[in-house]
Amino acid sequence: MKKIYLPLLAAALAAFSACSKKPAELVFSVGGAPNEIEVWERIIKRFSEEKGVPASLLRQPTDSDQRRQGLLVPLKSEKANPDVFLADIAWIGQFAASGWLEDLAPYAAKDGTDLKPFWPKVVDFADRYNGQLSALPAYVDAGLLYYRTDLLNKYGFKAPPATWPELLSVSLKIQAGEKKANPDFFGFVWQGAQYEGLVCDFLEFASSGEKAIAFSDGVVKLDTPENIRALTFMRDTIAKNRISPPNTYTEMKEEEVRTFFQEGKAAFERNWPYAWGLHQQADSPVKGKVGIAPMPRFPGGTSVSTLGGWHIAVSRFSDDKAGAWELVKYITSPAVQKELALELGWNPGRMDVYSDKEVLKAYPHFAHLEKIFANAYPRPNIPYYTQVSSILQRHLNSALSGASEPGAALKAAESEMNEAAARYR
Amino acid sequence: MAGRGEVVTGGREAYFFIAPLLLFVFAFIVFPIAGTFFSSFFSDVTFMGKKFIFLSNYTHAFSDPGFRQAFGFTLTFIAVAVPLELFIGTAFAVILDQELPLRGLWRACVLIPWAIPSAVSARIWQLIYNYGYGLANFIAVHSGLADGPVNWTGTASGSFIALLAADVWKTAPFVALIVLAGLQAVPSDLKAQARVDRATSFQVFRLVTLPLLKPVLTVALLFRTIDTLRIFDVIYVLTGGGPGGSTTSVSLYAYNYFAGGDFGYGSAVSMLLFMVSFGLSWLYVRLAGFGEAA
Numbered sequence: 184m185k186k187i188y189l190p191l192l193a194a195a196l197a198a199f200s201a202c203s204k205k206p207a208e209l210v211f212s213v214g215g216a217p218n219e220i221e222v223w224e225r226i227i228k229r230f231s232e233e234k235g236v237p238a239s240l241l242r243q244p245t246d247s248d249q250r251r252q253g254l255l256v257p258l259k260s261e262k263a264n265p266d267v268f269l270a271d272i273a274w275i276g277q278f279a280a281s282g283w284l285e286d287l288a289p290y291a292a293k294d295g296t297d298l299k300p301f302w303p304k305v306v307d308f309a310d311r312y313n314g315q316l317s318a319l320p321a322y323v324d325a326g327l328l329y330y331r332t333d334l335l336n337k338y339g340f341k342a343p344p345a346t347w348p349e350l351l352s353v354s355l356k357i358q359a360g361e362k363k364a365n366p367d368f369f370g371f372v373w374q375g376a377q378y379e380g381l382v383c384d385f386l387e388f389a390s391s392g393e394k395a396i397a398f399s400d401g402v403v404k405l406d407t408p409e410n411i412r413a414l415t416f417m418r419d420t421i422a423k424n425r426i427s428p429p430n431t432y433t434e435m436k437e438e439e440v441r442t443f444f445q446e447g448k449a450a451f452e453r454n455w456p457y458a459w460g461l462h463q464q465a466d467s468p469v470k471g472k473v474g475i476a477p478m479p480r481f482p483g484g485t486s487v488s489t490l491g492g493w494h495i496a497v498s499r500f501s502d503d504k505a506g507a508w509e510l511v512k513y514i515t516s517p518a519v520q521k522e523l524a525l526e527l528g529w530n531p532g533r534m535d536v537y538s539d540k541e542v543l544k545a546y547p548h549f550a551h552l553e554k555i556f557a558n559a560y561p562r563p564n565i566p567y568y569t570q571v572s573s574i575l576q577r578h579l580n581s582a583l584s585g586a587s588e589p590g591a592a593l594k595a596a597e598s599e600m601n602e603a604a605a606r607y608r
Numbered sequence: 609m610a611g612r613g614e615v616v617t618g619g620r621e622a623y624f625f626i627a628p629l630l631l632f633v634f635a636f637i638v639f640p641i642a643g644t645f646f647s648s649f650f651s652d653v654t655f656m657g658k659k660f661i662f663l664s665n666y667t668h669a670f671s672d673p674g675f676r677q678a679f680g681f682t683l684t685f686i687a688v689a690v691p692l693e694l695f696i697g698t699a700f701a702v703i704l705d706q707e708l709p710l711r712g713l714w715r716a717c718v719l720i721p722w723a724i725p726s727a728v729s730a731r732i733w734q735l736i737y738n739y740g741y742g743l744a745n746f747i748a749v750h751s752g753l754a755d756g757p758v759n760w761t762g763t764a765s766g767s768f769i770a771l772l773a774a775d776v777w778k779t780a781p782f783v784a785l786i787v788l789a790g791l792q793a794v795p796s797d798l799k800a801q802a803r804v805d806r807a808t809s810f811q812v813f814r815l816v817t818l819p820l821l822k823p824v825l826t827v828a829l830l831f832r833t834i835d836t837l838r839i840f841d842v843i844y845v846l847t848g849g850g851p852g853g854s855t856t857s858v859s860l861y862a863y864n865y866f867a868g869g870d871f872g873y874g875s876a877v878s879m880l881l882f883m884v885s886f887g888l889s890w891l892y893v894r895l896a897g898f899g900e901a902a
Contacts, residue, residue, distance in 0.1 A: 251867060259654060259871075277869050280655035367740070377850030429759040430739030432851055433767075443740070566655035569868030574674065581852025584762060599673060606668070607653060607870075 209236055209506050212265035214243030214250040222526050230513050236506045241265050258283040258498060266501035267510050269321060269493045272309045273379065273562055273572070278496065279312035280566035285497040286315035290508040300517075300533040308561040310494060317496060319515050320532030322523070324491030325552075325559035326387050326478055329444060329452040329462070333472040334361070343451075343476040345486075347388065347416055350451060350479045354426040357450045365448065370426030372440045373453040375417070377580035380436055382572050383489040384453060385579055386560060388413035390484030396575070398563050401604040403571070405597040406590065412481060414582050414589035422585060432583035445469055453478070455491060459548055460528040475548055477555055490559035492532070524549075530556070567607035571600040641882065644875045652872035665876035675877060677853055678861040685771070685857070686836045692776050693832055694825065697783025702813070704784065705791045715788075722781035730845035733774040737761055737846075764854035767847045771855060774842050779835070783828045790824030791817065826896035830889060837885045 213223050224240055231238045241264070243250045254268055258278070270278060278284050291298060298306065301320055310318045328350075330343045338357050344350040354370025361368040374380035382396075389395035391409045420427040428435070428443070435443075437454060441461060444452035447468045452458070462473045480486040495514055497507040513519060517539075520531040524542050530552060536542055537553040562568065578596035581587045587595070648666070651659045669675045704715050721729060736743045737760040748754040761767045794817050802812045840859040843849060849856035858881045865874035 248867065255654075255867070255869070259869075277655055281869060283654075377848050377853070428739065429757075429762060433759060433761045433847075434739055567653075567868070570865070570870065573864050573868070577674070577849075577853035577856075580850050581854075584764075584851035586764065586852050586854070595673075607656065 207237065207503055207506075209238035209267065209503055209510055210241050210265040211238060211510060212241040212243055212254065212268040214245055214247075214253075214269075216245055219527055222523065226514070226519060226522070230510060234509055234513070236503075236509060238506075238510060247271055254278075258500070261500045263498075263500050263502040265498060266503060266507040267495065267497055270318060270496050272324075272490060272492050272494060273568060275309055275318055275494060275496070276312065276564045276568050277566045279315070279317040283499055284312075284315075284317040285499045285501065285504055285507070286317070287319065287497065287508065287511065288316040290504075291316065296512060300535045301515075302534060302556055304557065305490065305492075305532075305559070305561075308564060309490065309492075312564065318494035319496075319511060320492060321495040321514055321520075322493040323530050323532050323556050323559075324455045324457075325488035325555050326383060326453055326491075327456060327488065327552075327555065328476045328478050329454060329458060330474050330476060331450050331469065331472055332474045334450050335474075343474065344479050347390070347479045347481050351416075351420070351424060351426060354450055355424065358426060361450070367448050369428050369443075369449050371420060371451040371453075372427060372435065372443045372449045373417075373420075373431065374437060374440055375421070375427070375431040375435050375580070375583050376433060376439075377576050378436060379572060379576070381576050381579055382562065383491065385413065385417070385575075386489045386562065387453065387478045387487045388417050390478075390480035390487055392485050392487060392560055393563075395487075396563055398565055398571075398604060401601075401608040403597060403600050403604065405575075405593045405600070407593075409481070409484065410593055411590050414579065414593060416481075417579075418583050418585070418589060421583060432580055456530050456548075456552055457528065459546075475551055477558075486558070488555050488559045490556075490561045492530070494532075565604075567603060570603045570607065574599045574603060644878055644882075647871055648876040648879045650872045652870070652875070654869035654871070658872075661872075665873050666880070668873065669876055669880060674853065674856070675858075675861060678856045678858045679880075681855060682837060682839070682858045685768070685775075685839065686833055688768075689772055689775050689779075689836055690829065690832045692772070693780045693783050694828060696776060696780040697828065698787050698821075698825070700780065700784035701787035701791055704788055718784055719781050721778045722785070724778070726778065726841040727845055729778050730774060730842040733770070733777075733842075734846050737770055761847055762851065764851065767851060767855045771842060771846060774846060775836070775839070778842070779832060783832065786824055786828045786831075787821065790821045794820050823896060826892060830892045833888055833892070834885045837888070838881060 211223075211227055213220070215223070220240070220242055227238050227240050230236070243253050250269075251271065251274055254265075254270070254274075257264060258281070275284075290296070298319075302323065305320050305323060306316075310316055310320070328343060334357050335341075335343065335353075338353075338360060340353055344353050350371060358368060358370040374384050386395050389410055390413070391407075394407075395410060395413075396403060396405065421429060421431050430439075437458075440452055441454055441458045443449055444454075444458075445462055445467055456475075459473070459475065461467065462469050464470065477486045478488050495511050497504060497511060501507050515532055517533065517535055520533055520536045521539055521542055523529040524531050524536060525545055528546065530549075531537065531542075534553060537549045543549055562572070565571075575596050578587070578592040578599075582589045582592035649660060649662050651661045651664070700718055704711065704718060708714060724732075735741075739745065739757055739759055742760075744760060745754075745757040748758055749756065759766070761770050798816055798820075799812050802816050807815065838859050839857045840863065843855055843857050843860055844863075847855045849860050858877060862874045862877040862881070865871075865877065
């Protein structure tokens with residue numbers, strides 16, 4: 184009997200060890216839609232050939248939560264694989280503070296890599312952590328106001344609204360007219376479901392820059408007049424003023440909002456830049472009728488676009504850090520950034536691509552994006568961001584649903600977030 | 609139990625045969641649970657380093673409003689969903705036990721919801737409840753039951769009922785399957801005898817069949833309670849724990865902490881879940897009297 188088991192065990196062990204990677208091969212972990220993965224495959228193959236560094240792609244799902252999970256496990260167990268990966272801007276604080284990210288500054292200094300083409304504000308806020316350069320932007324994102332140019336004309340408005348009260352009155356007017364022919368029409372669609380997107384939208388409604396959610400020495404003040412005004416306005420778009428659909432706080436995430444607007448059922452939309460290309464597709468009912476503008480603000484406040492995006496980082500446990508840095512440089516190079524823009528409509532991580540003639544011809548709206556990105560505001564760059572964000576999401580969503588009052592919700596969120604901060608500092 | 613096939617010797621042989629199973633149980637059940645238990649005594653946050661804090665994670669859980677909300681939701685959900693699953697599942701089993709034409713086909717149909725992966729069936733229910741183009745609103749509006757579309761998951765109770773429907777739809781077939789097996793083990797001469805004694809069909813069911821089903825129902829109750837205790841996928845897909853955190857289950861709550869890098873607290877929450885399910889299992893087994901000679 185034992186004779187049968189031993190070879191079986193040996194075979195199983197062999198199968199396990201075959202899973203571990205061959206030394207000196209760079210592994211780049213990236214997720215996304217199938218068309219995105221295809222482009223990445225091509226880029227990685229070309230990198231291997233041009234630089235003579237063997238590299239392969241570790242595919243991840245499209246879902247951002249699952250991508251994070253897929254990185255958390257190898258990093259926590261200090262695996263040499265993956266060497267390089269894309270990280271959402273909201274994870275960088277946690278990853279950097281965990282000591283998982285290689286400081287890229289010495290590499291950049293050594294071979295004189297110019298960091299000026301990257302938005303200084305994006306790099307300073309998102310990528311610098313405790314004086315180290317943890318990552319570089321590969322894809323920059325920020326919230327935009329999309330509007331229907333034809334409807335603004337039809338109802339006699341010359342420009343998109345610059346303030347939230349203005350957006351409300353314009354929405355009400357357009358909606359009153361449009362609802363006659365289309366009962367499903369709403370003035371304004373935005374992301375209100377209980378998830379990270381809600382926090383991004385909240386920062387924009389608050390129109391007080393970084394002050395809306397600011398931790399100083401681990402203490403946050405949320406129960407402020409500006410925040411209460413913003414949350415009340417958000418809630419009232421749904422139940423009171425009815426310029427936003429009732430399912431805003433249950434179902435509305437990026438894609439739900441994007442399809443709602445694209446079906447011609449809304450005058451205004453808050454979304455990330457990716458929606459632009461899809462709105463302009465040949466079969467889109469709103470093709471050629473869409474404009475983009477900076478986010479509205481409250482009178483006396485500032486227009487805020489929440490900064491999002493994907494950044495490229497090197498694992499501190501990588502067994503080929505020099506090769507990994509080569510790949511980082513390659514992916515953030517003007518040529519590859521331009522390729523990603525042209526092929527996938529990605530917003531390049533560096534400014535110089537936005538003035539490229541070929542890129543501007545394909546994406547005229549990039550001219551606006553450059554300015555908006557320069558003024559985008561980050562979410563708090565703290566290691567325990569995930570924990571405090573999930574508390575905030577819960578209370579914001581509760582206020583939107585009408586289960587709690589905005590002031591009380593913010594107060595409760597503030598005290599729970601401060602408790603969490605005390606635990607994690 | 610002494611019989612012709614009784615094994616007198618062979619203690620060592622028995623260990624040898626049981627070894628692969630034991631190895632499996634140790635590698636995939638005992639070891640992870642022990643690991644989780646161990647790590648629940650630590651402040652194990654990826655960005656803070658590891659520190660022994662003994663029971664602090666547990667004491668924190670009891671004062672943590674998020675955990676209390678999740679725990680309360682999970683227990684309420686079990687209290688409502690499991691009896692409903694048992695009732696509907698048993699009803700289906702009784703119907704499927706009859707001599708119906710195309711009985712095999714009906715049995716297969718009833719089992720379909722159970723065969724569909726939870727994430728997929730949750731997605732189906734999400735489409736049914738969808739505000740703009742969901743089937744539920746299509747029926748409600750076109751039949752005149754509602755004046756306009758209804759935001760089904762808009763309130764805590766609405767979300768609860770939406771989850772309940774999705775969960776019961778999926779798991780009642782499992783109960784039906786187990787109970788059906790039990791029904792087929794009920795000797796038909798007992799039922800025939802009861803009928804000779806002029807018992808009505810309902811009396812036969814209540815006085816003959818049901819008592820004989822008790823062990824099977826206990827197993828179904830046990831399985832369903834433990835399974836519902838760790839409910840995750842339906843909620844993750846359907847409501848994401850909203851609105852306002854009102855439908856966050858303990859598993860989803862623990863998951864959020866693991867994702868945020870707090871392995872110590874996530875482990876403590878998982879251990880509390882494990883202890884509750886262990887306690888409930890023990891209680892059920894005691895009450896059902898499996899330990900005594902059957």
